[in-house]
Amino acid sequence: MSDVPLRKRVRAKTLMLVLLCGWLFAAHLGILFQYGLDGQTASVGDALLARNAETASANAVTSVVVSYRGFDTLGEVTVLFLAATGIGLLFGARQRAGAEGAETPISDPNEMLMTGVRLLFPVLVLLGVYVVVHGHLSPGGGFQGGVIIATAFFLRMLADRTFVLNHSLIGLLEALSGSGFVLVGLLGLILLGTATFLGNFLPHPVADMGRLLSAGVIPVVYCLVGVKVGAEVAAIFGDMLERGSSHPPDAETS
Amino acid sequence: MTMPLTPVWFIALPLLLAFASPLWVRLRLLMPLLVGTPAALLALALGLLPAVRTAPLLETIVIAPPLGIHLQLDSASWLLVALINFAGVVVGAFLWLGETEPYLRERRAFILILLLIAGCNGMVLTGDLFNLYVFLEIAGVSAYALSALRRDAPALEAGLKYLIIGSVAAIFFLFAVVLIYLQTGNLSLAAVARGFSEIPGPMQMLIGLLMLIGLGIKTELFPFNFWVPDIYQGSHPAVASLYSGILVKAFLFVLFHLVFLFLADPGVAGAWLMGLGAITMLVAETVALRQEDLRRMLAYSSLGQIGLITLALGFGVESTTAGGLFHMVNHTLVKLLLFLTAAILLRSFVSARIADFAGAGRARPLAGALFVLGALAVMGLPPLSGFASKLWILKGFAEAGVFWPVALILLAALIEAGYYFRWIKVLYEPRTEVAIEPSEGRWAYLPIGVVAGLIVLLGVAPFLVDDLFIEGARSLLDRTATLVAVLGAGS
Numbered sequence: 001m002s003d004v005p006l007r008k009r010v011r012a013k014t015l016m017l018v019l020l021c022g023w024l025f026a027a028h029l030g031i032l033f034q035y036g037l038d039g040q041t042a043s044v045g046d047a048l049l050a051r052n053a054e055t056a057s058a059n060a061v062t063s064v065v066v067s068y069r070g071f072d073t074l075g076e077v078t079v080l081f082l083a084a085t086g087i088g089l090l091f092g093a094r095q096r097a098g099a100e101g102a103e104t105p106i107s108d109p110n111e112m113l114m115t116g117v118r119l120l121f122p123v124l125v126l127l128g129v130y131v132v133v134h135g136h137l138s139p140g141g142g143f144q145g146g147v148i149i150a151t152a153f154f155l156r157m158l159a160d161r162t163f164v165l166n167h168s169l170i171g172l173l174e175a176l177s178g179s180g181f182v183l184v185g186l187l188g189l190i191l192l193g194t195a196t197f198l199g200n201f202l203p204h205p206v207a208d209m210g211r212l213l214s215a216g217v218i219p220v221v222y223c224l225v226g227v228k229v230g231a232e233v234a235a236i237f238g239d240m241l242e243r244g245s246s247h248p249p250d251a252e253t254s
Numbered sequence: 255m256t257m258p259l260t261p262v263w264f265i266a267l268p269l270l271l272a273f274a275s276p277l278w279v280r281l282r283l284l285m286p287l288l289v290g291t292p293a294a295l296l297a298l299a300l301g302l303l304p305a306v307r308t309a310p311l312l313e314t315i316v317i318a319p320p321l322g323i324h325l326q327l328d329s330a331s332w333l334l335v336a337l338i339n340f341a342g343v344v345v346g347a348f349l350w351l352g353e354t355e356p357y358l359r360e361r362r363a364f365i366l367i368l369l370l371i372a373g374c375n376g377m378v379l380t381g382d383l384f385n386l387y388v389f390l391e392i393a394g395v396s397a398y399a400l401s402a403l404r405r406d407a408p409a410l411e412a413g414l415k416y417l418i419i420g421s422v423a424a425i426f427f428l429f430a431v432v433l434i435y436l437q438t439g440n441l442s443l444a445a446v447a448r449g450f451s452e453i454p455g456p457m458q459m460l461i462g463l464l465m466l467i468g469l470g471i472k473t474e475l476f477p478f479n480f481w482v483p484d485i486y487q488g489s490h491p492a493v494a495s496l497y498s499g500i501l502v503k504a505f506l507f508v509l510f511h512l513v514f515l516f517l518a519d520p521g522v523a524g525a526w527l528m529g530l531g532a533i534t535m536l537v538a539e540t541v542a543l544r545q546e547d548l549r550r551m552l553a554y555s556s557l558g559q560i561g562l563i564t565l566a567l568g569f570g571v572e573s574t575t576a577g578g579l580f581h582m583v584n585h586t587l588v589k590l591l592l593f594l595t596a597a598i599l600l601r602s603f604v605s606a607r608i609a610d611f612a613g614a615g616r617a618r619p620l621a622g623a624l625f626v627l628g629a630l631a632v633m634g635l636p637p638l639s640g641f642a643s644k645l646w647i648l649k650g651f652a653e654a655g656v657f658w659p660v661a662l663i664l665l666a667a668l669i670e671a672g673y674y675f676r677w678i679k680v681l682y683e684p685r686t687e688v689a690i691e692p693s694e695g696r697w698a699y700l701p702i703g704v705v706a707g708l709i710v711l712l713g714v715a716p717f718l719v720d721d722l723f724i725e726g727a728r729s730l731l732d733r734t735a736t737l738v739a740v741l742g743a744g745s
Contacts, residue, residue, distance in 0.1 A: 028460065035437075035457045043439030047321055071315045071323045075376070075388035078269060078369060079395055085365055086399035090410070171276050178273030182266055189266075190257055197262045197315050 056204040057136040057215035065141065066218045066225075070198040073221075074181060077228055081178060084232040091239045109159050117159035124152035132226030136215045142222040146229025154237040165238040170231045177228035184221055259302065260313045261325040261379050264295055264335055265389075268372035272365045284364050285350040292342030292371055299336045306332045307725060310739055312381075319740045320445045323382040326740070329725040330579070334378040334507050337583055341499045341590055342371045344701045345492055348594050352698030357403055358490060366403070370396040370496060374504040381740060383431050383441045386508065390427060390472070394420045397501055401489040412488025419471060419481045427468030430461050437461075443515055444740035447733065450516045462523065465512065472505040474557055475527075475564060476534040483545075486553035491600060494549065495593030498556040499586040506560065506582065510567045514731055524568045531564030532662050539669040548596055548606040551673065552589070555632060558666060559585045565663070566647045571654055575727035577646030580719075584631070584639045584712065591628040591705045595621050598698060608680055615681035622681050624702055629674040631709050634667055639712035646716075 048064055055063035065073055128149035135141030156163050188199030204216030213219075271278070271291055278284045305311060310328035318324075327335065346367065349358050357363065373393030380386050398420055402413025435441055437457060438449040453461070471478040486494045513523050535558050542554035563585065566578030596606075598621045603610055615622025631638040634645075644663065651659045712719065729735065 031456045031460045035454045043435070044321055044441060044445075045439075048317075051317075051321075068317050068322050069384075072385055072388050074269070075385070075392055078372075079388070079391045081273070082366070082369060082392065082395040082399065085362055086395065086402070089362055089399060089405070090402060090413075168276075175274050175276045179270050182270040182273060186266055186270075189260070189262065195258070197260075197266065197313075199316060 053206050053209070055200065055215055055218060056206045056209045057218050058210045059136055059138060059141075061139075062136045062141055062218060062222070063215070066136075066221050067198070067200060070185070070221065073225065074185065074198070077178065077181065077225060080229060080232050081174070084174075084235050087236050088239050108161065114159045117155045121152050121156055124155070125149055128152065128226075128230070132223055133212070133219065135222040135226075136218045137210065137212070142225025143229050146226040146231075147233055149226070149230040150233035150237060153234045154241075157237065157241050164242070165234060167235065167238065170235050170238075173227055173231040174235070177224045177231065180224045181221060181228070184217060184224070188217070259298060261302075261311055261327040262313055262315065263298060264339075264375040264379060265325075265372050267291060267295060268368040268375070272368040272372070275361050275365050278364070279361050284361065285346075285359060288364050288367060289343055289346040289350055291368060292339040292346060295371075295375070296336060296339040296343060299332065299339060302327065303332065310729065310736075312739060319381065319442050320440065321442075323380065323385050324442070324740065325379045326381045326736075327379060328729040328736070329722070330511070330727070330730040331378045331507070333579055333583065333722065333726045334504060335375055337586055338371060338374045338378070338500050338504065341496065341586055342367070344590050344705055345496055345499075345594075347701040348492055348597070348698055351700060352598070354492065354597070354698075355404070355490070357405070358492065363400070363403060366396045366400045367496070369393075370400065370500065374500050377504045377508050381443050383434060383443055383446060385441075386443075387424070387428055387431055390505075390508075391424060393501060393504065394424060394472075397497060400493050400496070401485055403493070404490060408488040412485045415481055416485050423468045423471035423478075425468075426464050426471075430464035430468060433457065433461050433464070442740070443512075444737050447515045448737060448741065451518055466526070469505060469509045469512075470530070472502075473509055473564070474502055474534075474560055475530045476537060476561070477530075479534065479538075479557055482557060483550045483553040486556070487547060487549045487606075491549060491552075491593040491597035494553070495590050498553075498589040498593065502556075502560055503582050503586055506563060506567070510730065514570070515733055515736060518733070520570050524570045527568035528565050528659070531561045531566075531568055532659065533561070534558070535561030535565060535666050536662065539666045539673075543669060543673045545673070546608050548600070548608070548611065548677070551677065552592055552596060555592075555670065555673075556585075556589055558670065559589075559632065562644075562647070562663060562666065565659055566650070569651065569654070569656070569659070570731065571650055572724070572727050572731060573650030573653060574647055575650075575731060576723040577643055577650050579726050579730075580646055580716070580723045581640075581643035584643045584709070587705050587709050587712075588628050588631045588640060591624060591702055591709065592632070594698075594702050594705075595625045595628065598702075599625070608677065611677070611680050612683040613681075615678075616684070620699055624699075624706055625681065626678055627706055627709065629678060631713070633671045633674060637710065637713050639709045639716070642713055642716035 045064075048068055049060055052060045052063050055067050057063040057067070128145045130145070131140035131148060132142055132145030135145065153165070157165065185198040188194045188201050189197045191199070191201045193199075194201045198221075200216040200218070202216035202220070204214060204218075208214035268291055271287055275284070278287055302311065306327055306329060310326055312319075313325040313327075315323045315325065348354070349363075370393055373389050373391075373396060376389030377386060377393060380389060398413055398417040401416050402409050434446055437453045438446050440446050440449060450458070467478065474482050486497065489497070509527075513520050513527070517523055538554045538557035538561060542551055542558065545551040545554060559581070563578050563581050566574045566581065569575070599611070599614055599618060600606055602618060603614055615625070627638070631640040634640040644667070648660050648663060651657070
């Protein structure tokens with residue numbers, strides 16, 4: 001410790017950078033506490049809440065996420081898709097480079113995990129499907145449910161070494177649900193009744209609010225989102241777990 | 255049932271085709287679609303031009319503007335959309351015809367390039383603040399992955415750096431969006447613009463600063479652009495041409511769109527941006543002098559030109575803004591030409607170091623000639639388009655009686671001439687023992703030739719497109735017209 005001279009242990013530049021960032025952060029907090037605490041009087045959110053009956057979706061958050069700001073949701077799904085693509089790309093590279101390198105041998109999963117997952121798997125899948133399908137009625141929806149389903153498969157992968165994700169099937173599901181989302185949006189655009197992208201072209205009478213089959217196109221979109229998110233997150237888990245094993249990452253490329 | 259050709263197609267079509275990519279692999283349509291999609295969108299943009307010139311096209315998505323998201327295609331965003339899709343066609347055609355490396359011709363590259371185009375189109379078109387953030391992320395994430403596509407050490411390093419710095423920028427931007435929503439309760443750009451002056455002064459400063467850092471990193475302005483050359487060097491030159499040609503231009507447009515829309519008097523912000531632009535230009539051009547790597551040199555040259563565009567747009571006068579938009583288009587064309595030519599040269603000559611390029615122009619006469627053409631256009635020599643746009647900017651400053659930018663731009667052009675001529679000289683050095691394999695992929699010259707033709711055409715006859723840029727500058731600067739168009743009269 002004492003071998004290193006003091007001027008090398010304390011890096012002046014780093015210290016100054018830290019101090020500068022600290023000062024900026026303090027100034028930032030000062031402004032925030034002074035002006036940021038009194039929230040605005042009326043926001044778009046209130047206006048949208050007042051009009052929620054239009055969509056006949058019992059869950060007002062869902063009507064904003066899937067209908068009023070559905071375009072953003074399409075974008076978010078795209079970002080997730082890109083992230084999954086990128087992770088597939090990077091972990092594929094690692095696998096090729098480290099193919100000969102000594103991969104740490106992973107011991108077999110223990111009995112508790114295997115038995116637990118055997119019990120949990122169907123329950124988790126069922127819960128995920130429930131959360132997706134009831135997205136327009138209760139808290140939850142495509143993103144949350146999709147992640148629950150993906151988690152079920154992730155546990156399965158952990159507990160059962162022989163279980164391998166079928167990547168081409170996952171890619172197919174991803175492609176179908178993603179293009180389905182855009183096609184539903186375009187259908188809203190070309191049908192005269194709505195004439196706007198992502199318009200709610202299915203009948204959605206307010207009288208049905210609260211039933212499973214209500215809110216028109218919203219549950220359809222949320223199911224597509226659920227499938228897409230589930231497939232993507234499962235693919236991410238799979239890519240991370242399977243590196244070093246023998247799945248060919250580019251089998252389907254031209 | 256109708257088939258309305260509205261602005262949403264600029265986003266929906268590439269998204270749809272990217273999602274459905276496994277199908278195209280099976281049908282062997284990947285490469286035709288990579289060229290065909292932006293080509294179709296370019297045709298759509300050209301078809302919409304007469305309508306856009308009479309009045310901006312507003313498209314509501316689900317619910318009308320102050321509450322929901324809308325897309326706005328006006329004369330300014332039309333220029334950018336046409337430019338983005340044109341560059342998409344050129345780069346796609348280069349990858350298809352040029353027998354480029356296989357990793358640029360597979361499914362992942364197809365997805366990433368199409369989504370980059372979709373993200374840039376969306377950023378330019380959207381009229382909603384949070385939607386802007388979403389498209390910023392789409393364009394950003396596809397760019398990070400694109401730079402890591404080659405999967406060797408430099409590419410992975412570039413990708414990782416880009417990922418970290420880009421995410422930091424996006425967080426700054428997102429925080430500004432959050433503060434704006436807290437203060438105004440609105441996300442629609444027009445509604446935010448109406449209420450922006452009521453935000454307390456220090457809060458406005460904070461929002462402005464966060465936006466400046468976020469977008470400054472993305473647009474590669476001076477204190478925030480230390481990372482740029484590494485990314486451009488690590489990526490394939492064709493990918494770098496997309497960054498320099500499309501991505502930065504879209505972010506620049508977003509930056510100035512927000513400044514001119516939010517601020518009733520953009521004077522102070524404009525002056526800051528002009529200062530940053532001037533420093534960016536001078537620093538980048540000076541550093542470019544010493545670069546020994548072709549891709550780094552082009553990256554610094556790109557930074558210099560971006561500084562020039564920022565300087566011109568920040569002034570906020572119609573003539574310099576029009577000139578700045580014109581220079582944006584020219585710079586995209588020139589950098590497409592230079593980076594794609596660099597891709598051809600790099601394929602034949604193992605390294606990008608200046609010493610290894612001796613005599614390259616003699617061995618590859620066509621590529622050498624195109625490189626010289628591009629270099630002359632960047633410098634702004636008379637019969638080429640760079641001259642027309644720089645002259646326009648200089649005239650704008652001179653008419654306004656402000657002469658320091660004129661002096662700086664001329665100085666920068668002089669430095670530029672210095673290093674470009676150094677490279678041209680090396681390119682044509684006599685050297686006999688240049689061993690290269692026989693030339694393949696002649697068709698790769700086709701898209702580059704088209705770009706070169708456009709550079710000459712715009713240089714000889716800039717009057718063909720003058721009106722477009724003047725209208726674009728007007729719609730970019732005219733804040734009240736946008737507010738009235740979106741929110742209705744009386745706002």
